[in-house]
Amino acid sequence: MQKYFLCRYDELAEGQSKGFSLGDVPEGIDNVFAVMKGGDIYAYKNVCPHQGIGLDWQENQFLDPDGALIQCASHGALFEIETGECIAGPCTGEALTPLPVEYSPEGLYVLMAD
Template identity: 70%
Template sequence: MQKHFLCRYEDLNEGDSKGFSVGDNSAGMANVFAVKKDGEVFAYKNICPHRGINLEWQPDQFLDSEKALIQCATHGALFEISTGECIAGPCAGDALTPVPVEYTQDGLYVLLAD
């Protein structure tokens, strides 16, 4: 597993989401996003399980209007923030791919397979 810096903990506001490109060009870049809910950070690969496309149309816009669920901008599928499980839409029953998050004094890191 490789550890990749995302941001400082305080740079991700409560109830917000943010997208990141991590990795290096030689090993390939990975697109991930993080959501802070109730002080905890949840991270997932930025890939919709239905179409294999990015979830957002606008940068850092991964949540529905109430900021209660992750939403695919292409077809409106809704996912639980804490589990990544799709609860509505064409991929109901599928789930986003979680990415482990590590908290350090420096900030937030994600752990990705080599």
């Protein structure tokens, strides 16, 4: 597993989402995003399972207007924050690709397969 730094703890607040570019990583997957909910951090690859495109149109905008679900800006699919499962839209039953998050004194890291 490779470890990639995301941000310091104070750069992601409760109920917020934030996108990150990891640069040169295996298989060309270089964009991820993280959401803080209930004090926990959930990270996913920024790829919609429906069309294989990024979920955001605007920087760091991954959540629906209520901040309760992850939303694909292209076609409105809605995903559970805790599981990444699509619960509404053209990819219902599919899921986002989760990434393990590691907490360290410096901040948050994601772990990706070699």
